[in-house]
Amino acid sequence: MTSTTAFRTCPLCEAGCGLRLDLADGRVTRIRGDLEDVFSAGFLCPKGTVLGHFHEDPDRLRSPMVRSDGELRPATWAEAYDRIAEGLEGVWRRHGRGALGVYLGNPMAHNLDGAMTSRTMLRSLAPGAVFSASTVDQRPRELASGLLYGQSGTIPVPDIDRTEFMIMLGANPLVSNGSLATAPDWPGRLAALRTRGGELVVVDPVRTKTAEIADDHLAIVPGTDVLFLAALVTALVDGQHVDLDVLPDHFRGLDVVVAALAPFTPEAVEGRCGIPAPAIRDLAARFAAADRAVVYGRIGTTVTPFGTTASWLIDVVNAVTGNLDAPGGAMFSRPASGSATTRGRREDGRSRRPFSRSTRVDELPIVLGEYPAAAMADEILTEGEGQLRAMLTVGGNPVLSCPDSERFDTALASLEFMVAVDCYVNETTRHADVILPAPSHLEKPHYDVALLGLAIRNVANYSPPVLELADDADREWQMLLRLAGLGLGMGMGDEVVAALDDEAAARSIRSALGDPAAPDGLDAVEAKAMVDVRQGPERMLDIQLRTGPYGDWFGANPDGLSLDVLEANPHGIDLGALEPRLPAAIRTSSGDVEFDQEDLMADLDRVRHLLHEAEPPFVLTGRRTLRSNNSWMHNMRTLVKGKARCTLQVHPDDAASLGLVAGGAARVTSRSGSVIAPVEVTDVVRPGVVSLPHGWGHDAEGSRLRVAAEHAGVNSNILTPADVVDPLSGTSQLTGIPVEIVPA
Numbered sequence: 001m002t003s004t005t006a007f008r009t010c011p012l013c014e015a016g017c018g019l020r021l022d023l024a025d026g027r028v029t030r031i032r033g034d035l036e037d038v039f040s041a042g043f044l045c046p047k048g049t050v051l052g053h054f055h056e057d058p059d060r061l062r063s064p065m066v067r068s069d070g071e072l073r074p075a076t077w078a079e080a081y082d083r084i085a086e087g088l089e090g091v092w093r094r095h096g097r098g099a100l101g102v103y104l105g106n107p108m109a110h111n112l113d114g115a116m117t118s119r120t121m122l123r124s125l126a127p128g129a130v131f132s133a134s135t136v137d138q139r140p141r142e143l144a145s146g147l148l149y150g151q152s153g154t155i156p157v158p159d160i161d162r163t164e165f166m167i168m169l170g171a172n173p174l175v176s177n178g179s180l181a182t183a184p185d186w187p188g189r190l191a192a193l194r195t196r197g198g199e200l201v202v203v204d205p206v207r208t209k210t211a212e213i214a215d216d217h218l219a220i221v222p223g224t225d226v227l228f229l230a231a232l233v234t235a236l237v238d239g240q241h242v243d244l245d246v247l248p249d250h251f252r253g254l255d256v257v258v259a260a261l262a263p264f265t266p267e268a269v270e271g272r273c274g275i276p277a278p279a280i281r282d283l284a285a286r287f288a289a290a291d292r293a294v295v296y297g298r299i300g301t302t303v304t305p306f307g308t309t310a311s312w313l314i315d316v317v318n319a320v321t322g323n324l325d326a327p328g329g330a331m332f333s334r335p336a337s338g339s340a341t342t343r344g345r346r347e348d349g350r351s352r353r354p355f356s357r358s359t360r361v362d363e364l365p366i367v368l369g370e371y372p373a374a375a376m377a378d379e380i381l382t383e384g385e386g387q388l389r390a391m392l393t394v395g396g397n398p399v400l401s402c403p404d405s406e407r408f409d410t411a412l413a414s415l416e417f418m419v420a421v422d423c424y425v426n427e428t429t430r431h432a433d434v435i436l437p438a439p440s441h442l443e444k445p446h447y448d449v450a451l452l453g454l455a456i457r458n459v460a461n462y463s464p465p466v467l468e469l470a471d472d473a474d475r476e477w478q479m480l481l482r483l484a485g486l487g488l489g490m491g492m493g494d495e496v497v498a499a500l501d502d503e504a505a506a507r508s509i510r511s512a513l514g515d516p517a518a519p520d521g522l523d524a525v526e527a528k529a530m531v532d533v534r535q536g537p538e539r540m541l542d543i544q545l546r547t548g549p550y551g552d553w554f555g556a557n558p559d560g561l562s563l564d565v566l567e568a569n570p571h572g573i574d575l576g577a578l579e580p581r582l583p584a585a586i587r588t589s590s591g592d593v594e595f596d597q598e599d600l601m602a603d604l605d606r607v608r609h610l611l612h613e614a615e616p617p618f619v620l621t622g623r624r625t626l627r628s629n630n631s632w633m634h635n636m637r638t639l640v641k642g643k644a645r646c647t648l649q650v651h652p653d654d655a656a657s658l659g660l661v662a663g664g665a666a667r668v669t670s671r672s673g674s675v676i677a678p679v680e681v682t683d684v685v686r687p688g689v690v691s692l693p694h695g696w697g698h699d700a701e702g703s704r705l706r707v708a709a710e711h712a713g714v715n716s717n718i719l720t721p722a723d724v725v726d727p728l729s730g731t732s733q734l735t736g737i738p739v740e741i742v743p744a
């Protein structure tokens with residue numbers, strides 16, 4: 001027996017834990033936390049241990065699937081690509097290029113292949129609409145950052161390890177392991193905060209696992225974070241905890257914002273957001289008294305009709321208290337592979353309205369070039385110029401994860417042609433005509449280009465493949481470049497993949513050498529020769545590392561980073577704690593952080609109306625569980641075994657008034673649909689709020705997830721209407737959905 005050990009970063013969630021894998025004869029025998037990992041130091045969660053199970057899952061696709069006589073059947077790669085060419089070219093011929101839509105799922109955010117090639121694929125296919133999972137999650141945060149800092153990726157992260165006071169809204173990192181703040185071991189980091197005398201306050205409609213370890217839990221009415229945040233600013237000002245005169249000159253317009261928020265006193269909002277005014281005023285005083293403090297908000301703040309404005313107000317609170325871009329506050333990462341904040345210069349920034357166009361049918365904003373997922377069904381089902389007649393989905397399961405999912409399911413069934421890149425025949429890909437099988441995580445390299453840009457320490461960690469991919473199989477980057485070749489009319493052959501890959505590498509080098517940060521005298525041809533020992537995403541990553549803020553610049557900075565250096569450091573490289581990055585990282589045309597952005601200021605009118613909206617008797621909110629990650633890990637028996645997790649949580653008082661009993665069933669009905677869910681009576685939810693996790697509902701005919709089907713659960717997104725959105729970002733409301741509940 002041949003035994004080996006491999007180290008790699010877990011790609012399953014945003015925490016990025018280092019794993020130690022024991023292998024025997026090409027099989028994973030054990031996975032533990034890597035004690036020497038520079039970031040996670042041995043931490044891992046139950047999901048991280050299943051990479052081997054996932055690789056060996058008999059339901060995971062190993063070969064392409066092609067529909068024939070109405071059934072998806074295994075096919076050769078050549079057959080699959082021929083069928084894609086025939087199908088897409090047919091749609092283009094009949095309806096034009098704009099008839100293709102593309103959906104990029106959440107796993108693409110954790111995928112080196114996707115990060116390095118999806119842009120080439122999209123540019124070449126020129127689809128009529130691009131959708132992504134971002135638009136049902138963090139798009140409001142990205143939009144707020146785009147407006148404030150000039151780049152959507154300039155997202156402040158909580159400096160957890162140095163803060164002394166943390167207010168956390170709509171986040172449950174003890175279960176989710178964090179989001180838009182890459183940090184392994186949230187439990188340990190939050191415990192350390194309290195051990196050093198710091199305080200944690202959780203604002204959430206549910207007494208989550210994180211709330212249970214907090215000093216205070218404020219049970220807010222779902223969807224009213226924007227009121228709470230506005231009142232927090234006002235309370236800070238009223239309590240004379242704010243001195244705008246001492247704030248940096250590059251914080252523009254905070255005085256205007258503070259004045260506009262004056263009507264939102266704690267007393268004015270308490271009746272609507274459910275948090276008593278004295279508690280808000282007390283919290284403001286304690287927050288201001290801390291030397292280092294931070295407000296951190298996540299999905300509960302973004303999936304509301306006020307997601308962008310709430311994200312803006314989080315930064316306003318941090319800024320007016322001197323905690324934006326300050327140690328222990330909300331800071332900006334300096335990622336090794338570079339980002340919009342490390343390339344270019346402050347003086348060359350340009351402000352753009354990120355939502356200049358609107359979608360064809362629903363007239364929702366197109367933000368950062370992407371249609372909101374909420375628009376997908378209508379763009380497919382509504383006839384007329386620009387109607388989508390074909391879809392390409394890459395690594396997502398929008399039938400379970402997007403709003404009004406029954407209607408979207410119907411829409412997919414109506415397409416003339418559909419291609420999917422995925423590991424499974426799931427609730428979405430069962431509609432496809434061709435599925436290209438994505439390799440397992442162990443068969444491809446990993447570097448979290450996107451998420452290390454949101455890390456709470458500057459770190460870099462590369463993982464080579466652990467297991468070999470079959471000789472005749474493609475990785476995702478090859479699939480995407482073949483699709484790009486088809487879009488360009490070049491064909492889908494190996495030579496096309498090589499040419500497009502080579503061209504992208506040359507373009508990336510030329511661009512980097514043209515950056516103001518580049519040392520003088522570098523030659524693009526010589527530089528390219530240095531990286532040409534690799535190909536594909538590994539070569540692109542090498543270029544980005546070499547030309548990033550710690551890079552070796554092709555030998556000009558001999559002690560700098562390259563992919564060789566990361567390969568020689570399998571436990572990662574720690575590049576230090578976050579440091580203040582403003583004003584250099586600002587990319588607005590004014591060169592300032594533009595807090596008084598007109599779109600955000602104007603949205604306060606809508607917030608004013610929220611104050612007077614009647615609270616529905618019952619509203620639905622979502623939740624995460626530790627052993628689940630959206631929809632796609634429910635086929636791992638080790639994760640889904642035990643008590644059912646897809647339950648409707650109901651407060652005991654509500655259960656009594658509604659006639660619900662623990663273990664019974666309830667019919668939950670919203671404007672978009674109805675489901676029957678098992679009842680869990682618990683006081684973790686506040687009265688008037690019921691909670692159902694998303695990502696379940698594995699009972700669709702045609703999906704091939706045998707374990708998941710045994711634990712099907714119900715699809716909460718049947719209950720989320722697609723047409724209630726944050727009008728700035730187009731992101732759908734997924735929390736605070738009015739529902740009716742009756743025993744079933």
Ligand code: SF4
Nearest residue numbers: 010013016017045048
């Ligand atoms: S916390 Fe996230 S990154 Fe860490 S082991 Fe679990 S799933 Fe993987």
